[in-house]
Amino acid sequence: MKKSIVTLILVSLFSFGFSNETYEKAMSLSIEKLFQAKTIPENVEVANQFERISKTEKTEWLPLYYASFAYIMISYQESDNAKKDQFLDQAQKYLDQAMAIDPNESELYMLQGFLYPSRINIDPMNRGMVYMADMNKSLDKALELNPDNPRVYYLRATMTFHMPEAYGGGAAKALPLYQVAADKFKVFKPKTAISPNWGKEICDAEFKNVQEALKK
Amino acid sequence: MKTYIVILTFLFLLSGVSAQVRLSGKVTDQKQMPLGGANIFLQGSYDGASTDSLGNFSFKTGLKGIQYLSATFIGYKPILRKLDLDSTKTIVLNFVLEETGGQSNEVMINAGAFEASDEKKAVMLRLFDIATTPSAQGDIFGALGSLPGVQKVGEDGRVFVRGGEGYETKTFMDGMLVETPYLSRMPDMPTRGRYSPMLFSGTLFSTGAYSAEYGQALSSIVDMKTNAPETEDKSSVSIMSVGIMGSTSKCWKNSSLSLSGDYVTSGLSNKINKQQVDWIKSPVGIDGTVMYRQKTGKTGMYKFFGTFNNSTSGMIYPNTQTGEKQNILLNGSNVYLNNTYNNMLGEKWMIKSGLVWNYDNQKFDLDNDQVVTNQKMIQAKFGFINFINDQTELKFGADWVNYSYEQKIRMNGNFRLPFSNNQLSGFAEMEYKLTKKFATRLGARIENSSLLNQTTFVPRFSGAYKTGNHSQVSLACGQFYQNPEEDYLKFAPQLKAEKADHLVMTWQYQTELRTFRVEGYLKKYSDLVKFTKPLAYDPLDYSNTGSGHAEGIDFFWRDKETFKSTDYWISYSWINARRNYKDYPSAAIPGYVSEHNLSVVYKRFFEKLHTFAAVTYSFASSRPYHDPNFSGFMNSKTNPYNDISLSLTYLLKCFGKPAVLHLMVNNLAGFNNVFGYNFTNTPNAAGYYESTPIKSPFVRQTILLISIML
Numbered sequence: 001m002k003k004s005i006v007t008l009i010l011v012s013l014f015s016f017g018f019s020n021e022t023y024e025k026a027m028s029l030s031i032e033k034l035f036q037a038k039t040i041p042e043n044v045e046v047a048n049q050f051e052r053i054s055k056t057e058k059t060e061w062l063p064l065y066y067a068s069f070a071y072i073m074i075s076y077q078e079s080d081n082a083k084k085d086q087f088l089d090q091a092q093k094y095l096d097q098a099m100a101i102d103p104n105e106s107e108l109y110m111l112q113g114f115l116y117p118s119r120i121n122i123d124p125m126n127r128g129m130v131y132m133a134d135m136n137k138s139l140d141k142a143l144e145l146n147p148d149n150p151r152v153y154y155l156r157a158t159m160t161f162h163m164p165e166a167y168g169g170g171a172a173k174a175l176p177l178y179q180v181a182a183d184k185f186k187v188f189k190p191k192t193a194i195s196p197n198w199g200k201e202i203c204d205a206e207f208k209n210v211q212e213a214l215k216k
Numbered sequence: 217m218k219t220y221i222v223i224l225t226f227l228f229l230l231s232g233v234s235a236q237v238r239l240s241g242k243v244t245d246q247k248q249m250p251l252g253g254a255n256i257f258l259q260g261s262y263d264g265a266s267t268d269s270l271g272n273f274s275f276k277t278g279l280k281g282i283q284y285l286s287a288t289f290i291g292y293k294p295i296l297r298k299l300d301l302d303s304t305k306t307i308v309l310n311f312v313l314e315e316t317g318g319q320s321n322e323v324m325i326n327a328g329a330f331e332a333s334d335e336k337k338a339v340m341l342r343l344f345d346i347a348t349t350p351s352a353q354g355d356i357f358g359a360l361g362s363l364p365g366v367q368k369v370g371e372d373g374r375v376f377v378r379g380g381e382g383y384e385t386k387t388f389m390d391g392m393l394v395e396t397p398y399l400s401r402m403p404d405m406p407t408r409g410r411y412s413p414m415l416f417s418g419t420l421f422s423t424g425a426y427s428a429e430y431g432q433a434l435s436s437i438v439d440m441k442t443n444a445p446e447t448e449d450k451s452s453v454s455i456m457s458v459g460i461m462g463s464t465s466k467c468w469k470n471s472s473l474s475l476s477g478d479y480v481t482s483g484l485s486n487k488i489n490k491q492q493v494d495w496i497k498s499p500v501g502i503d504g505t506v507m508y509r510q511k512t513g514k515t516g517m518y519k520f521f522g523t524f525n526n527s528t529s530g531m532i533y534p535n536t537q538t539g540e541k542q543n544i545l546l547n548g549s550n551v552y553l554n555n556t557y558n559n560m561l562g563e564k565w566m567i568k569s570g571l572v573w574n575y576d577n578q579k580f581d582l583d584n585d586q587v588v589t590n591q592k593m594i595q596a597k598f599g600f601i602n603f604i605n606d607q608t609e610l611k612f613g614a615d616w617v618n619y620s621y622e623q624k625i626r627m628n629g630n631f632r633l634p635f636s637n638n639q640l641s642g643f644a645e646m647e648y649k650l651t652k653k654f655a656t657r658l659g660a661r662i663e664n665s666s667l668l669n670q671t672t673f674v675p676r677f678s679g680a681y682k683t684g685n686h687s688q689v690s691l692a693c694g695q696f697y698q699n700p701e702e703d704y705l706k707f708a709p710q711l712k713a714e715k716a717d718h719l720v721m722t723w724q725y726q727t728e729l730r731t732f733r734v735e736g737y738l739k740k741y742s743d744l745v746k747f748t749k750p751l752a753y754d755p756l757d758y759s760n761t762g763s764g765h766a767e768g769i770d771f772f773w774r775d776k777e778t779f780k781s782t783d784y785w786i787s788y789s790w791i792n793a794r795r796n797y798k799d800y801p802s803a804a805i806p807g808y809v810s811e812h813n814l815s816v817v818y819k820r821f822f823e824k825l826h827t828f829a830a831v832t833y834s835f836a837s838s839r840p841y842h843d844p845n846f847s848g849f850m851n852s853k854t855n856p857y858n859d860i861s862l863s864l865t866y867l868l869k870c871f872g873k874p875a876v877l878h879l880m881v882n883n884l885a886g887f888n889n890v891f892g893y894n895f896t897n898t899p900n901a902a903g904y905y906e907s908t909p910i911k912s913p914f915v916r917q918t919i920l921l922i923s924i925m926l
Contacts, residue, residue, distance in 0.1 A: 020449040026262050038654075043251035052257040052264045070801065081728035090290050123776065125783060125821060126345075137448065168869070209648045 026053055027062065027194040034070055035198065043074045054097070061105060062194055064098035067091075068111060075118045084122055091115055106146030107196045113138040113155055135159075150184035150198065154203040157181050159189040161210060171210050237301045238732070240274035241309045243267045243287055246450040249813040251313060254289035256920030259296075268731040273396040277301065287311040315652060316606075324692060326653070326724070326887060330424040334669030345368045345783075347413045350861035350880060353919070355408040357398070358417065360438065361834075362815040364735070364770030365423040368857055371910050373406030374398060376808050377423050378739060379766025380435030380716075383701050388430070388517060392570040394616065395593040399501070400528055400548030400578045404894070404910045405493070410525055410550065412476070414463075415505065423770075424737055425718040428643040428659030428676045429599070429611065434698045434741070442521050442554075445509035446472040456921035459501075470511040477504040485919065493913045495659045497530030497544060516559035525550045528569040536894035536908045545581040550634045568599040571601035583625040591702075594618045605794035610657075612644035621702050633706040637667035637699070640722070645676070653682040665699060670712055672697045683723075683893055686721075690722040694749040700745045715743045729777040739766040744797040764806075784818040791830045804850040807892055810836040810857070828865040834858070841892045844905045858887040875924040882917040 009121040030049045037043045039087050047070035054063035073093035075084045092115065116135035120127050142152045157177035163169025181203050243254040250271025257264025263277040264286075277283075283301055288294040293312035299307060325780035331561055345359075357375050360366055368377040374382030387397035401407035418441040422430075430437045451460040451464040463476035483498040503622075507654040508520040530545040574593040580586065599613030620636035640661030659676040674693035697713040704711060724733040745764030752758070768791035776783045790812055796803040813836070819830040838853035846852065862884050866877040883889075892905040900906055 022262070041253055041269065047264075048253070048255035048257075048264070050264040051255055052262050055257065055286075056260055056262060085728075086290060125781070125819075133448070164826070189361070 022064040023053070023057055023060070024192075024194055027066075031066060031162055031194060034066055037070070037073070040074050040077050043070045043077070046112075047074070048074070054094075054109075059101060061098040061108065064094045064101070065108060065111060065196065068098065068115070072111075072115050072118055076121075076147035081122045088115060088118055104145055106142045107151070108151045109138045109142035109145065110149055110151050110155065113142060113152070117159065146189065148184055150181055150188045150203070151199045153177065153181035153184050154199050157203070158206060161206070171213050175202050175210055175214060178203065180208055223690075236276045236278050237304070238306045239274050239285065239299075239309070240306070241311065243271045243273065243289070243311045243313060245292070245313055245315065248312075249271075249326055251292070254287055254292075255313070256287050256311075258299075259284040259286055263555075280443065289313055290337070290912035291315060301603050302912060303366070303917075319768065324688070326680065326722070329426065330419060345819075348830055348863065349832060349867070350827070350830050350863035351804060351815070351817075351834055351859060351882070352741070353408070353861075353880060353882060353917075354410065354413065356413050356416070356436070356440065357409045359413070360447055361788075362787060362817050362832060363421065363423075364733075364772045364784070364813075365768075365790045366813070367632060367791075367808055368813060369836060369891070370402050370857065370912055371801065372808070373401065373408055375436060376441055377436035377763070378738075378768060379673045379791055379806070379809060384433060384435035384698065384716075386430070386433035386437050386454065386698075389444055389521065389554050390570065391429070391568065391599075392554055392556060392572045392597060393593070393595050394552065394554075395574040395591060395619070396550055396576040397550075399525070399544055402529065402531060402544060402546055403533060405913055410503070410552075411505075411523070412478075415442060415507065416519075417443045421751065423735075424739070425676070425678065425720045426476070427657070427678075427693045428645045428674075429613070429659040431643070431661050431663055431674075431696075432639070432694050432698050433740075434714060436920060442507065442519060443474075443509075445470075446474060446800055451926040452922055453926065454923040456480075457488070457919055458482050461923075466500070472507075472509050474507040475505070478502070485917075486914075489914045489917045491914055492911050496528065496532060496709065497526065497528065497531035497545065501525065501527040512557075512559065514560075516557070518554070518557045521552075523550075523552050523556040534908060536906070539896055542582050545579075547579040549577045553624075565602050566601040566603070568597075569599070570595070570597045582627075586625070587627070588624045590622045592620045607649045609647045612642075612646070614640070614642045616640050621706065623706055635667060635705055635709050637665055637701075637713065638667075642663045655680050659710075663697065665713065667705070668699060672713060685727075686727050687723070687725045690724070691720070692722075693717075693719045704745050704747075704758055708755040709755060710755060710761045711745060711758055712743055714741070714745065714760070714762075716741050717746075720773060727777075729775070731772065731774045733770075733772040734885075735772075737766075737768060737770075737772045741765060741795065741797075744795070746797050747799055749924070750799055762795070762800075764793070764795030764797060764803070766791060768792060776915035779820075780817065781821040781823065784816070786817075787813075787815045789813045801849050805840045805842055805848070807839060810839045812837040826867045828867075830863045830865075830912060832859070832861045834861075839890050839892065842895075843893070843907075844895055844899075854890050854892060857889050857891070859886070860884045860887075870922070870924050873924050873926060875922060878921045879922065880917075880919045883912070883915065886916050888915075 030046055033046045038045050039193045050063045050067035050070065054060070054067060057063060063163045068091045069092065071087050075087040075091065078087060095111060095115065097110065102108065111134045116131040120131045139156060141150050142149055157174050160169050160177055161171060161174035185200040185203055242514060243251045243256070245251055247435060252267055252269040252271060254267040255264065256267065256273045258277055258279055262281055263278065263279060265273045265275040267273045280301055283299050285297045285299050286294060293316050295311055336580050346352060346356060347354060349359045351362060357373065360375050361368060364377050369376045370381055375385040376382055377385055380430065387394040391620055397409055398407040399410055420439040422437050424436065426437050446465040446467045449466050452462065452463040459480035461478040463474065465472060465474040480501040481498065485499050486495060503523065503525045505523040507560065510518045512518060526549045526792045528547045530543065533542045533544045535542050553573045555612065558568045560566050567810060572595040576591040578589045595615060595617045597615035599611065602610040604610060617639040619639065622632065622634040625631040625894060641661060641663040643659065643661040647655065647657045649655045657678040660674065661676065662673045663672065664671045674697060675694035678690065678692035680688055680690040696716045696718065699705065699713050700711045719738045720735060722733065722735040725867045741764035743760040744764060745758060745760060746762035747758045749757060768789060771788045772785065774785035791809060793805060793809045795806050814835040819828070836857040838856055840850040840851050841852050841854060843852040860883070862881045864879045868875050868877060890909040890911055892910045894910060895905045895907045
């Protein structure tokens with residue numbers, strides 16, 4: 001009797017550990033694929049993987065976060081504007097579900113801020129004003145929840161860099177923002193192995209470009 | 217040791233490597249076209265796969281027993297299948313997915329309608345477009361003038377649609393009636409809308425054959441949607457060459473409050489811009505608006521919109537008819553309160569309700585005479601929408617309008633002309649999508665007027681068929697009744713409602729950034745008010761024996777894609793209209809109709825100059841007028857109308873705050889546009905009827921404003 005109780009406890013412990021391990025392993029594999037994905041079908045496939053994980057791990061916001069991220073990437077690759085919006089609707093759907101799981105996660109607000117520029121791209125003249133305001137609100141909230149989130153600083157820097165000087169953009173204005181972002185990336189430690197940890201490379205590369213552009 | 221073996225066996229079983237089942241198959245749409253990128257997976261596990269470009273999928277699972285397999289794909293309805301994984305080692309199954317409704321590529325009923333919205337993705341015009349159209353001068357109704365089907369009637373300012381008069385266009389706000397949408401106007405001078413376009417997030421403008429929800433409009437409806445709750449606190453101040461404006465918003469978790477107001481005085485501006493009017497008192501206006509929005513529960517929304525307005529002006533009016541110069545003073549006041557409440561009742565039902573109160577007072581002083589007009593209106597409305605299924609939607613409701621009118625005239629004695637009316641209406645409309653490509657809408661409206669002692673029943677029908685990915689044809693028809701204008705009802709309450717029949721056919725091609733649209737229409741008028749002498753006191757002089765017709769073709773092309781940072785649209789309308797109404801001796805082209813109307817709007821953002829520039833060119837062919845010096849009726853024609861207007865918007869920082877400097881120039885080229893002529897009542901000594909041209913109050917008008925966000 002005693003033995004079987006021990007066995008049961010052990011089994012439950014093991015199987016718990018096992019499932020957790022499966023989750024993390026599946027996630028790491030998918031994350032790796034996500035950052036290797038180049039085409040729309042590759043991104044869709046990896047988004048589907050994250051969706052499948054999310055259907056089982058109903059209390060985890062990360063699978064939905066990455067699924068949403070994949071669709072934002074797809075929206076940049078797609079050329080048909082109507083489809084772009086459809087992909088962004090899908091990204092927004094995953095993001096909304098993730099927000100419902102953890103309404104106080106800085107990374108989710110950061111991702112929301114990352115989604116809006118793609119909406120703006122479709123029709124800048126008409127959408128610019130509305131979505132810029134929404135984006136800033138999301139990024140403010142992301143910083144409020146985690147003042148050290150480097151991706152927020154990076155997004156601010158790159159948006160500033162790409163904005164016309166009339167609106168307070170340009171390389172000179174972006175430079176100090178890149179500096180802060182790069183510093184934040186240097187000290188950033190992701191909470192877990194599968195937590196968001198992207199952006200350092202592109203931030204450093206853009207930072208370098210901006211520095212060089214200003215030298216000229 | 218034994219324990220470990222047990223554990224290992226358990227784990228082995230759990231991971232299920234022992235007996236795997238292979239699932240494979242194909243996913244297609246209803247036309248057997250493969251769907252690549254669909255997600256196929258077993259519920260409650262990670263097991264699954266995406267389909268390849270040929271729609272094929274294949275994967276293995278260790279799950280046992282009864283399981284559920286899901287197939288999902290963007291824009292399609294998900295499918296769930298029950299499987300028994302114990303019975304076999306390989307399962308092959310195919311999925312046929314059905315497209316979901318509500319997608320942008322679905323057929324939409326839109327004959328006659330122009331929608332401007334900030335929310336919908338594919339619309340033809342947005343409020344921003346309206347606010348930045350130079351010929352509109354910031355007026356919503358002015359901006360509608362750049363759309364096809366609208367006549368240029370420079371001396372009036374109201375919206376004249378497809379051979380209809382200004383009063384035939386009715387204005388609504390969140391579905392509720394706006395009884396007096398225009399500012400009080402001086403004779404032969406254009407009016408403008410009372411409300412700033414900034415208060416609205418969308419406009420539905422229908423130039424014919426609209427839904428049964430709308431009644432009492434012979435030609436057209438404009439339904440303006442007020443802003444959603446604000447999402448951030450903000451304030452702004454604007455200083456204009458014609459006055460000042462300010463607004464502030466405060467928001468809470470589920471509600472928001474916005475206040476805005478302005479003081480407009482054209483004294484300075486009238487000195488700078490050469491006037492063709494003798495002002496005694498330059499126009500002065502004061503406005504205040506309160507907007508309150510409250511979310512109730514998950515889906516409910518209460519909106520309050522309250523506005524107050526007072527305007528005064530005075531001029532010397534050369535009354536050609538009598539040959540006298542008259543001093544006219546005008547004072548108009550208006551209060552409008554609009555409450556609406558919408559909510560979902562469960563999953564399938566929605567309630568829409570509203571209560572509106574309007575008070576309008578106009579005082580005209582003509583030398584020593586005076587005309588005071590009071591109008592009061594209350595409207596209560598209830599509507600329900602039942603979303604029966606994906607294909608079918610039923611809408612029905614009722615509204616009650618209590619209207620009272622009183623005119624007091626002091627002119628060789630005191631006169632009082634009052635009347636009141638209770639208008640009770642009911643409507644029902646069913647929208648049915650037979651397929652994704654074919655939709656129909658069938659509706660009816662019943663109205664009863666206590667004043668006219670008349671009950672009318674009218675059918676409405678629309679249908680639309682999708683002819684391609686981006687194109688569709690639509691057809692709509694219906695009957696429309698409208699009570700005669702106050703100016704006739706006050707003398708002759710025995711009159712009946714005027715009637716119009718519409719038939720509209722549309723072909724439209726639309727992508728996200730381009731729209732092309734051709735619309736042909738036929739319109740028949742009957743029961744129009746007719747009389748022998750204008751302003752006759754005798755009720756028996758008025759009858760419903762007038763009639764008329766209008767037919768034409770409208771073209772609209774808008775393109776935001778071809779040129780970088782550029783957006784332009786072109787509207788052209790051709791119309792053939794005749795009427796025998798009012799005191800016309802025979803059927804003729806009414807004086808407000810020009811056969812050809814053209815508008816070209818061009819907008820471009822110059823990034824390097826931080827400037828947004830917009831130009832409009834408007835053209836209208838000659839309008840007929842009656843010259844008593846010649847024989848025949850409506851025997852003469854004005855010169856064509858031309859206008860070039862420009863606006864420049866410069867973005868800058870002012871005291872560290874974002875600001876906008878805005879310059880508007882109307883009639884840049886200084887065209888001398890004449891809208892018609894007024895003739896003397898009696899000929900001069902030489903037997904000639906003298907005339908004066910009816911012109912715009914200014915030759916060219918420049919307005920400058922700076923707006924600062926605080």
